[in-house]
Amino acid sequence: MTRVKICGLMEEQHVKAASQADAIGFVFAPSKRRVSIERAQELSRLANNDMQRIGVFVNASYEEIEKAVKAVPLTMVQLHGDEPDELIQRIEVPVIQAFSIRTPDDVEKLNNSIADYILVDAPGTDYRGGSGHVFDWSLLENVNLDHSRLILAGGLNRDNVRAAISQTAPFMVDVSSGVETDGRKDEAKIQQFILQAKGDSMERTQEKTIDPVGFFGRYGGQFVPETLMKAVKELEAAYEDAKNDDEFQKEYHHYLSEYVGREQPLTFAARMTEAWGGPKIYLKREDLNHTGAHKVNNAIGQALLAQRMGKRKIVAETGAGQHGVATATICALFDLDCVVFMGEEDIKRQQLNVFRMKLLGARVESVTKGSGTLKDAVNEALRYWVTNVEDTHYLIGSALGPHPFPTMVRDFQSVIGKETKRQILDKEGRLPDAIVACVGGGSNAIGMFHPFVDDEKVRLIGAEAAGEGVDTERHAATLTKGSEGVLHGAMMKILQDDAGQVQEAHSISAGLDYPGIGPEHAHLADNGRVTYEAITDDEALASVIEMSRLEGIIPALESAHAIAQAKKQAQSMTADELLVICVSGRGDKDMATYAEKLEGLS
C-alpha cells in the first residue's frame, strides 16, 4: 500500500488530522511553511509513535540538520538543494533527495542518487522545496527506475492522487499545498486525501473495531506483568462464554431492572431547550440509577462474571467514589469481599462516598502515592491484583485496562445507548443529530456511543476535562493534549512527558481526573468518528448551576462537562434538530465542592 506524507505542517489540529498518514513533514528551509525546531518538537509530540517525522532542508549544513534530527527527533531527512553526496552519507537517518522533473533526461538523474529515497516534484517557482505544480507523471513510466524508493510530490490533491498512484506506483505520495485552503492546511482535505490515497484498505480497518487479540485499531492489547496473564486470559474466555449465554444475560438484566431501577427515562428538557434556543434537548438519566451514576451497570455485570469464575473477592479502584460505591453496593448484595483503592486527594474531595463504601462493608485503602488520585489508585489496585490474583477479580470501573476489560465494560455500559436509541425513536421517530457525553476513562461515553457508531448521521461528541485550561499544566484533556502510550495494561492515549513518564492530570471532577483515555475512544478519535472537546472546571461549574435551576436536576461534576459542551454544540444547531446529553450521574457526592465553589452565589 502506498504511504502518505503530509508536508509543511504548522498547527496542532493539522498534525492530528494527519494521524492516519504514515509521515509528516516539517519545513526548516525558508518558506511560508517554515517552522522552528522547537515548534516541530511540539507538533511531533502529537503524532503517533510510528509516524515518520521528516525534516525538509535546502542547502543546510550538516550541523543544522543533525541538530534538528536529534532535537525533534526526526526519523528522515529530505533535501531539496544541491547537497553533496558526502553530506548525504554523513546523515544517520534515512535521506530523501528531491529532484525537479521537466524532461526525460531529468529522470536519469534519479538513478544516480545515493539517497535512500528519491522525491520527484515539478520545478519550483518561488522557492525550492516544491511548487505545488503538477508535473507530467508519464515521464516516470517506461524508464528504468526503482519505484520502491520513489516518492511522488508536486500538485497532488484528493482528486488526482488515486490516478497518480496507479500510474507511478510510488513508495509514498507527498502533499502540501494540495491539502490547503487559502494557503492554510485544511483538516477535511487532509483526511480526504489520506482516504483517497489509501483507498478501501483503510475503510476496512476503520470498520473493524476490534480484532481477536483485543485491539481497537492500534490501541488496546494486554500489557500486563506475566503474573497477571493467566487471570487476563481466563477472564477473556469467561467473558466470551458469558456473553453468549442467555442465562447470564437474563440474570444481568434482571438485576438492572429489579435492583438498579432501569430503564432510565430519556427526559425532554423543555426549559434548557428554550433557554439555549437551539435544538430539542433530551437528557439520558443515568443519575437515577441506584447508587447515583452509570457505574453500577458495569459493577453488576462484572460481579456476576466473577462469581461465575468462582472468585468471591473483589478489588476495585475509584476516583470520584461512584465506581467504589457501586462496587461496594454490589458486593454487599452478593456477599463478596470488597477492597477499594482510592487516592487520598479524592478521599478528601469525596468524603460522603468514602463513608458510603464503609457503611456497605467495603475496605477503603487510601493511596498516598503520586498525586493521590485515580491513576495512583489504579496502580495500587493492579499491585493488589498481582499479589492476590488466584482468588480475586479486579473489577475495573472504566473502559480501560488490558483486554477484555475495555470491551467488557463497554458492553455492560451499552445498555445506556441501546435504551436511548429505542426511546428517541419512540418519542421522535428518528435518531438524534448529536449526542454528548463526558469522558474520563470513557465508560459512560462508550456505552452511550457504541450503539450509534454505525449511524453515521449521528454526531458523537465527547467532553473531556480541561481543568484550569488546556494551555495550563493543570488539565486532564488526554485527547486534546495526549499522545500514544502504554498505561495500566493497554496502549491508549495518555498525558506524558518527552521521556514517557505519565503526567498527573487535574480536574475539579475526581471522576475525570485521569491521564489516559480508553483504547476504543483513542481509536474513535483517530478515525474521526467521535470528536472530543475540552471543558474547563469553571465551565462545568456554570453548567451545574444552569441545569439545576432550569431542570431541577443537580448533575455530577463529571456530567456537567457534557452539559457545558452540549450548550456550545447547541449554538450551531437548529430548532428542528435533536441533541441528547448523557447525564452520567447525580451531584449529591459533589455537594461539598459545590458549597465551597458556589459560595456567595445568589
Add this chain to the structure above:
Amino acid sequence: MKRLAELKQAGHKAFVAYIMAGDGGIKKLGEQIQYLQERGVTAIEVGIPFSDPVADGPTIEAAGNRALDEGITLEKVLDEMQRFDFEVKVPLVIMTYLNPVIRFGAERFTQEAKKAGASGVIIPDLPFEHRQLIEPFAKQQELVLIQLVTLTTIDSRLEEILKEAQGFVYAVTVTGITGSRDELAEEVGAFTRKVRELSPVPVYAGFGISKESHVDMLRDDVDGFIVGSAIVQAFHEGRIEDIEPLIDAVTAPHSV
C-alpha cells in the same frame, strides 16, 4: 550472554544484581556498576525509573521516584552508559517498563542500548504475545529480550515461552510485586525445577530474593539469583557491604 551458559556448564551459580539507574544521581550509575563487578556479580540489570511501576514494590518504586526527581530518563541513562570510562566486564541488561521505550522509539532504543554496551532487555509489562513490538529491533542489534515466567504461567504457555528463550529466563518466585520477603512459598522449588527442565538457557530466580536462606532453599533448582530491592536499598543507605555475604553465598563454590 554466552558467558551465562558457560557458567552454568561449569556448575557455578550466577548472581544478577538489579540497580535503579540514577538513584542518588546519574554519576552513581558507573560507580555502582564498577563496585558490583569488582565484587564478582555475574550480570547487572540497569533499571530505568518509571512513573507507574505496577510490577514493583515500595523499595524499587521509591528508588525510581528518587531517580525521577533527579531528572533521570531512559535517554540520560543510555548516554551515561555510552560515556563510561572504565571497562565493563559483565553483561548489562536494561530493565524498563514499556512506555519509556515506546516514547523513545523501539528501534532507536535498541540501537542506543547496543551502543551503551547492553546485552539484553527486560520489559516486565511486555508480554510474550506482544514481543514483536520490540523483538525484531532487538534482534537486529543482537540484544536478547529476556522473558519472565511466573508461578501463574500455565504449562502450555510456559513451554511456548521457554522454546524461544534467550540469554536467561527470569523465574518470578512470588505471586506479587518486587520486594524483600521473609519466606518463599514451598511450591517455588517445584516451579523452578519445572522451568529448568524445559529451558534451553539458564534459569534465574528473582522477586523477593533477599536472604541467604532463600538461596539455600532454591540453590539446587535454579542456575542463579536476581537480587533487586535488597541491593537498591543497601546502596541508598550507603551500606552496600551488607550485601557481600549474599553475593558470596551464591557465587562461592559450594559442595552439595
